[in-house]
Amino acid sequence: RSLGGTFLLTEDLKSGQKYNVRAKLETLVDRTQETDTDWSVITITGVPPAEFRLTTKAEPIGAGRVFKEPNKTRYAYGEIVKLTADPYSGHRFTYWDVDGEYLDYINPINFIVLADHTVTAHFERI
Numbered sequence: 001r002s003l004g005g006t007f008l009l010t011e012d013l014k015s016g017q018k019y020n021v022r023a024k025l026e027t028l029v030d031r032t033q034e035t036d037t038d039w040s041v042i043t044i045t046g047v048p049p050a051e052f053r054l055t056t057k058a059e060p061i062g063a064g065r066v067f068k069e070p071n072k073t074r075y076a077y078g079e080i081v082k083l084t085a086d087p088y089s090g091h092r093f094t095y096w097d098v099d100g101e102y103l104d105y106i107n108p109i110n111f112i113v114l115a116d117h118t119v120t121a122h123f124e125r126i
Contacts, residue, residue: 050076050077051074051075051076051077052074052075052077052115052116053073053075053116053117054068054075054111054116054119056068056121058085058123059120059123062088063088063091063124064086064087064091064093065085065086065121066083066084066121067083067086068082069081069082076113078112078113079112080110080111080112080113081110081112082108082109083096083110083119085123088123091125092123092124092126093107093121094123094124096109096120096121096122097119097120097122098120099117099118103119
């Protein structure tokens, strides 16, 4: 049986090395409820870059701004960044997108950096 997807491994992995891995699958509703556990051996074929760019924008221009916490231009793989959309007077936040794809309507959000991304806060007039 195989399982595909993106996995966040917290150890300092080296390319070409073999690791024993225990996968613990959890439900999205109750993360404390374990649904499956399995053991396997994986070989790391490539290690992701150490840091990624996270660019933020507000649309339309002049409707609001985005705060990043922590506020920096490059983030480690798996780092969590709190994004807060701050509407200017006469506007309200409507939703987030990441690289042009809808992400969420919750504000603020915690965004996990896994690659270079642009996150846009969308606002509308009230």
